[in-house]
Amino acid sequence: GENVEQHPSTLSVQEGDSAVIKCTYSDSASNYFPWYKQELGKRPQLIIDIRSNVGEKKDQRIAVTLNKTAKHFSLHITETQPEDSAVYFCAASRGYQKVTFGTGTKLQVIP
Amino acid sequence: DAGVIQSPRHEVTEMGQEVTLRCKPISGHNSLFWYRQTMMRGLELLIYFNNNVPIDDSGMPEDRFSAKMPNASFSTLKIQPSEPRDSAVYFCASSPTGAANEKLFFGSGTQLSVL
Numbered sequence: 506g507e508n509v510e511q512h513p514s515t516l517s518v519q520e521g522d523s524a525v526i527k528c529t530y531s532d533s534a535s536n537y538f539p540w541y542k543q544e545l546g547k548r549p550q551l552i553i554d555i556r557s558n559v560g561e562k563k564d565q566r567i568a569v570t571l572n573k574t575a576k577h578f579s580l581h582i583t584e585t586q587p588e589d590s591a592v593y594f595c596a597a598s599r600g601y602q603k604v605t606f607g608t609g610t611k612l613q614v615i616p
Numbered sequence: 617d618a619g620v621i622q623s624p625r626h627e628v629t630e631m632g633q634e635v636t637l638r639c640k641p642i643s644g645h646n647s648l649f650w651y652r653q654t655m656m657r658g659l660e661l662l663i664y665f666n667n668n669v670p671i672d673d674s675g676m677p678e679d680r681f682s683a684k685m686p687n688a689s690f691s692t693l694k695i696q697p698s699e700p701r702d703s704a705v706y707f708c709a710s711s712p713t714g715a716a717n718e719k720l721f722f723g724s725g726t727q728l729s730v731l
Contacts, residue, residue, distance in 0.1 A: 506674075537717035548707065548722035549659070556717065594659060598717060603672055604649075608658035 507532040509597050511607030518585050519615050526610045528595035529577040535597040538571060538578045539604070543592045552593075553580070585614045620723035622708050628729045634696040637726045639708030640689055645721070647714040650683055650693050651707040653725070659707070665691065666714040698730045 508531040518524050530538075539554035555562045555569045555578065562569050566585075571578040582589055595607040621640040629635055641648045649664040663673040665685045673683070680699070685691040695702055705725045711718040 539719070541720075548724050549720075550722070551719045554717075554719070603661060603664065604720065605661070606651075606659040 507535060507597055507599065507603075507605040509595060509605050509607040511595050511610055513610060514608065515611045515613070517613045517615060520585060520587060522585055524582045524585055524589070524612055524614075526580045526593055526595065526612070527577060528579070528597075528607050529575075530597040530605075531576070532597070532599055533573075533576065535599040537598045538569070539596050539598075540569060540580050541594045541596065541606075543594065543609075545591070549594060582612075585612075587614050587616050590614045620708055620710050620721050622706075622723035622726050624726060625724060626727045626729075628731065629698055630731050631699055632697045633730075634694065635698045635702075635728060635730075637693040637706050637708075637728070639691045639693070639723060641691070641708070641710030642712075642721055643689065645710035645712050646688075647711045647718075648685060648691050649709040649711075649720065650691070651709065651722075653705040653707060662693070695728075698728075700730045703728055703730050 511528045536557035540552050541549040542552045543549040553564050553567050553569050555571050566583045568581045590613050592609045592611050594609050596604045598604040623638045647666050650662040652660045662675045663683045668685045683693045705727050707725045708723045709720040
């Protein structure tokens with residue numbers, strides 16, 4: 506089955522700096538890569554996703570890049586703000602409904 | 617729409633007791649998922665249903681766990697007997713058509729503590 510590894514497990518940045526979270530996946534057939542944000546005590550919510558026919562996608566301060574050859578994808582958050590503090594999960598799926606999540610990155614933005 | 621509704625929000629029980637978690641997916645959604653979240657293992661898919669039929673239960677840890685979806689608007693996850701290592705947050709999620717690569721809508725989760 507699919508295996509998704511995520512790094513780092515924790516990340517602290519100063520407000521205004523950028524944050525990068527990296528994930529690798531094992532199944533070359535995976536073709537959909539969503540990112541979920543989970544605030545403390547809340548439910549995970551989708552913030553951005555990318556499909557395998559695209560190398561990069563951007564939504565305001567958030568961007569995701571995908572390298573299918575290397576089987577890795579990354580989340581980039583620019584101009585971080587305190588409200589970006591949360592746990593971020595990457596995930597991968599292939600052609601059917603089963604989504605495999607990474608173990609999460611706890612991001613702390615220091616004011 | 618109220619979103620995916622889970623109950624109870626918190627459950628504290630003693631080892632050996634039966635635990636039943638409940639989920640109401642978003643009306644009209646055809647796929648339903650049960651996830652377990654722990655610090656050590658993150659979000660693990662336990663089972664998912666499409667049109668009320670279990671499609672993949674390979675993530676169910678052992679026979680103590682069972683899940684049902686008797687109709688399109690209700691699902692249960694049962695643990696019998698419960699053990700301390702079952703302590704975790706259990707999330708239910710649904711998606712619209714059951715097609716591949718869809719956004720998951722999560723419920724608020726059930727925090728389960730087995731003493």
